[in-house]
Amino acid sequence: MxxxxxxxxxxxxxxDVINYILLALLGLITILPFxxxxxxxxxxxxxxxxxxxxxFPTEFSVNAYKYIFSTDTIFRALVVSVIVTxxxxxxxxxxxxxxxxxxxxxxxxxxxxxxxMIVFTLLFNGGMIPTFLVVQQTGLLDSLWALIIxxxxxxxxxxxxxxxxxxxxxxxxxxxxxxxxxxxxILFRIVIPISLPAIATISLFYAVTYWNTYMHAILYLSDAxxxxxxxxxxxIVVLASGINYDxxxxxxxxxxxxxVKMATIVVSTLPILLVYPFLQKYFAKGALLGSVKx
Amino acid sequence: xxxxxxxxVKELKKQRRxxxxxxxxxxxxxxxxxxxxxxxxxxxxxxxxxGLIISFLDYKPYRGIMGSEWVGLEHFxxxxxxxxxxxxxxxxxxxxxxQIFVYFPIPIIISLMLNEVRHSLFKRGVQTLxxxxxxxxxxxxxxxxxxxxxLDGGIVNELLDYFGIGKINFLLNEDWFRPMYILxxxxxxxxxxxxxxxxxxxxxxxxxYEAARMDGANxxxxxxxxxxxxxxxxxxxxxxxxxxxxxxxxxxxxxxxLNSSNRDVAEIFDTYVYVAGxxxxxxxxxTAVGFFKGIVGLIMVVFANWLAKKFNEEGIx
Numbered sequence: 001m002x003x004x005x006x007x008x009x010x011x012x013x014x015x016d017v018i019n020y021i022l023l024a025l026l027g028l029i030t031i032l033p034f035x036x037x038x039x040x041x042x043x044x045x046x047x048x049x050x051x052x053x054x055x056f057p058t059e060f061s062v063n064a065y066k067y068i069f070s071t072d073t074i075f076r077a078l079v080v081s082v083i084v085t086x087x088x089x090x091x092x093x094x095x096x097x098x099x100x101x102x103x104x105x106x107x108x109x110x111x112x113x114x115x116x117m118i119v120f121t122l123l124f125n126g127g128m129i130p131t132f133l134v135v136q137q138t139g140l141l142d143s144l145w146a147l148i149i150x151x152x153x154x155x156x157x158x159x160x161x162x163x164x165x166x167x168x169x170x171x172x173x174x175x176x177x178x179x180x181x182x183x184x185x186i187l188f189r190i191v192i193p194i195s196l197p198a199i200a201t202i203s204l205f206y207a208v209t210y211w212n213t214y215m216h217a218i219l220y221l222s223d224a225x226x227x228x229x230x231x232x233x234x235x236i237v238v239l240a241s242g243i244n245y246d247x248x249x250x251x252x253x254x255x256x257x258x259x260v261k262m263a264t265i266v267v268s269t270l271p272i273l274l275v276y277p278f279l280q281k282y283f284a285k286g287a288l289l290g291s292v293k294x
Numbered sequence: 295x296x297x298x299x300x301x302x303v304k305e306l307k308k309q310r311r312x313x314x315x316x317x318x319x320x321x322x323x324x325x326x327x328x329x330x331x332x333x334x335x336x337x338x339x340x341x342x343x344x345g346l347i348i349s350f351l352d353y354k355p356y357r358g359i360m361g362s363e364w365v366g367l368e369h370f371x372x373x374x375x376x377x378x379x380x381x382x383x384x385x386x387x388x389x390x391x392x393q394i395f396v397y398f399p400i401p402i403i404i405s406l407m408l409n410e411v412r413h414s415l416f417k418r419g420v421q422t423l424x425x426x427x428x429x430x431x432x433x434x435x436x437x438x439x440x441x442x443x444x445l446d447g448g449i450v451n452e453l454l455d456y457f458g459i460g461k462i463n464f465l466l467n468e469d470w471f472r473p474m475y476i477l478x479x480x481x482x483x484x485x486x487x488x489x490x491x492x493x494x495x496x497x498x499x500x501x502x503y504e505a506a507r508m509d510g511a512n513x514x515x516x517x518x519x520x521x522x523x524x525x526x527x528x529x530x531x532x533x534x535x536x537x538x539x540x541x542x543x544x545x546x547x548x549x550x551x552l553n554s555s556n557r558d559v560a561e562i563f564d565t566y567v568y569v570a571g572x573x574x575x576x577x578x579x580x581t582a583v584g585f586f587k588g589i590v591g592l593i594m595v596v597f598a599n600w601l602a603k604k605f606n607e608e609g610i611x
Contacts (some may be wrong), residue, residue, distance in 0.1 A: 014515045019410050026404070027423035030485060031353050033438050034426070036449060049447070099331030102324045109318050114328065118335060123538055124592045127584030128340025128545075128564070129571040133348075133355075134341050152334045183323040212431030215546045219572065230433045234550070237437040258447060265437050 010251040041065070041262035048258050064263035077229040078267065080144065081211055084228055085271075088148040088210040094201055096158045101187050103158075104165035122155050128219070135220055146220035147213050147228070154209070157202045165191060204279045211272050229268045237261045308421040343527040347443055349582035362578075369582035378566070386562045389548070392476040398482055398536060401487030402529060408488060409495050424485025435482050439474065440465065471556045478547065492534065530602050538595030563587040 010081050040048055041064055043057035068074045085279070103111060103118075132152065139147040168191065176186045192199060214230040221227060317558040318325075348370055351362040373379055404424070411417040427435065442449050453460040464470045498520060506516045545564035552560045563583060571580030 011536055012513055016410070016412075019407055020416065023404075023407055023411065023416075023420045027420045030427060030481065031423050033442060034531060036442070036513055037438055043593050054449070093329050095334065098327040102328035102331075105321065107317060108321055109314055114332065117332075117340075121335060121339040123595055124588055125339060125345070126345050128567050129577055129584060130345030130348065131338070132572065133345055133577070134338060138337065149308055150338050151333055152338070158331070180370060183321075183327065189326070210431050211432070212429075214431060214433050215549075230431050235432050238550070240438055249553055249575065253300035256317045258441065261441055265441070273426070276426070276429060285375070 037265050041259055041266045043259060045259055061259075064259035067260055068263055068267070072233055074229070074232060074264065074267065076225065077227055077232040081228040081230070081268075082271070082274075084144055084147050084213065085207050085210040087144075088151075089203055089206045092152055092154070092157075092206045092210075093199070096153050096161060096202065096206075097187075097192065097199070099153060100158050100161035101165050101191060104162045106166075116129075118155050118158065132219060134163060140218055140221050142226065144226060147210070147216050150216065151209070152221075154206070157205055161195075161198060161202055164195060169192065200279055204275065207275065208272055233264055233268045235263050255291050312433050331554060346581060346585050348578050349585045351578055353578040353581075355577070361441075365578075368396075369579045370586065372579060373583055373586060378561070380562055381558060382566050384561055385559055387561075388472065389562060392451060392472060393479065394533075394536060396476050397479050397484070398533065400484045402491055403527075404484060405488040405491035405495060405525075406521060408492060409521060410513065410517075421485070421488075424488070426485075427482045428486035430482065432482075432544065432547045432550055435478050436547070437476060466553065466555045468556050471551065471559045475548070475551060475560075490528060491525055494528040495521060498524045534598040534602055537598040538591060 038292075039057055040057045042060055042062065043054060044059050044061040044063070047057055048054060068072060101106065103115060105111070127136075135141060135146055135150050138149075140149060172190055172194075172205075173186055176190050181189065212230060213228060214234070217228050217231045221231075337522075345359075347359060348362070350364060350366060351359065352365050353359070353362045408417055408420065411420075414526045416521060428440075445450065445451055445461055445463055445465075450464070455461055456496075462470070464474060503516055513517065545568065548560060549565050549568065550563050554564055564587075567580045567584045567587075570576045570583065
């Protein structure tokens with residue numbers, strides 16, 4: 001009996017050791033490419049050319065960054081991305097919250113029909129071309145609004161918010177109603193303040209989507225001045241051999257492209273990575289995401 | 295006798311109707327709240343569905359939907375008889391298969407592994423790292439792959455060369471497109487995908503593990519008999535949703551990887567629609583292609599849901 005028990009714990013220990021090693025490796029492999037990119041972006045051109053496996057540069061250099069900011073091409077794209085991300089997130093949160101709260105009210109006549117109408121858009125949609133034609137006919141082509149208005153509400157995000165509102169204690173609303181608050185007052189003064197974790201999480205989801213927007217930009221914007229940074233990154237790293245895709249000249253002597261490409265990847269990623277630690281604690285409340293069911 | 299029962303029923307109906315009306319009136323501000331949302335869905339989701347009509351027309355933008363000529367199923371016929379149809383169909387199917395059979399189990403396995411970790415600091419550390427790629431755009435993921443895989447000094451090829459294996463042209467070689475596609479999907483999404491399974495696992499009663507240990511079940515058996523059954527429903531729901539996404543293989547992702555030398559394996563319905571529709575201006579034909587794709591997706595999700603219900607699972611609706 002005692003023997004058996006010991007064997008189990010031995011096997012269990014071995015299991016733990018292997019499990020920890022595998023998970024540590026997984027985390028490492030996931031993150032190594034990013035370290036390689038960040039490291040190379042701060043390396044000198046000579047070191048990048050000579051080092052086979054570069055993670056941390058021995059000689060620190062910001063030449064690549066100086067280079068990409070020597071004209072305003074990338075800076076302008078970053079500004080566009082920031083505007084779209086901030087504006088789009090506010091816009092989407094406003095309408096998603098209003099819709100989610102309204103549909104969380106179980107006494108709403110017609111609620112089931114409207115819910116079905118929204119869930120159905122997850123299962124079937126008009127597709128790229130008909131949507132393009134609607135965007136065109138609503139006059140959004142070549143405007144930054146084209147990156148925002150056609151994606152005002154993400155049905156998944158709305159459903160997560162709605163489930164969160166539905167799980168709030170019902171007594172709150174009742175007491176506020178007795179105090180004479182109307183529905184808008186209840187939403188903005190009571191429901192939203194106690195739902196901040198959910199609001200923060202969904203805001204992050206929207207912000208990430210807006211920051212990463214690429215497809216809508218290539219579909220709806222032909223004016224290169226309005227391109228967000230993702231489109232430019234694509235041009236610089238994969239398509240173009242040179243950074244001056246729109247005819248702009250860089251006055252400096254170009255450093256090797258590798259460090260410039262790496263630096264461009266870093267600046268087009270960094271803003272989201274800066275927000276991540278602040279919101280990470282909310283992901284732990286993963287249960288929030290467990291309610292995707294319509 | 296008949297009339298004596300009919301009158302109260304009518305009265306009752308009337309009464310109920312006025313009650314419903316009162317309820318609507320009481321919630322008028324709520325309707326005002328959801329109005330912008332409904333308008334959004336009608337214009338940007340339902341109007342395009344109406345726009346699918348152009349797949350039956352010879353649509354000319356300057357004539358509009360009403361003025362364009364009706365051609366019936368001509369565009370669909372062209373699609374099905376096109377020499378490229380089977381190529382695209384096969385490519386789409388292969389990527390779908392990779393998503394279901396290669397990608398889908400991975401977040402489940404990682405969740406099970408994370409669930410066995412008792413040091414919460416280690417667990418949170420790993421989670422933090424593996425969530426990160428989800429926040430990168432496909433452009434960033436593909437760009438990083440590009441700078442690592444390029445023949446021109448990419449780190450992977452330098453290493454292969456160093457170990458005497460020789461350089462491989464990953465980016466242009468047809469054979470490497472599919473592995474590259476699915477590895478990128480795994481890299482970006484597998485970590486994030488664990489969240490929902492981990493959430494489901496936390497609902498498991500710890501006493502069950504205790505009891506299983508008493509019975510001499512080892513760690514694998516505990517996983518198999520306790521953890522996996524506990525998350526089975528979540529697995530099925532996500533599988534259905536994944537199947538519903540059958541043809542949503544990520545236009546952006548594939549489009550970014552697509553080039554003239556891997557087109558035979560990389561062209562899928564979405565990229566084909568984009569090229570035929572927006573680059574070549576064949577609005578009606580490309581809409582027909584998209585329509586076909588959408589219908590197949592809808593049928594698949596309804597079928598998967600029916601199947602789940604048949605096996606006494608919950609399904610998604």
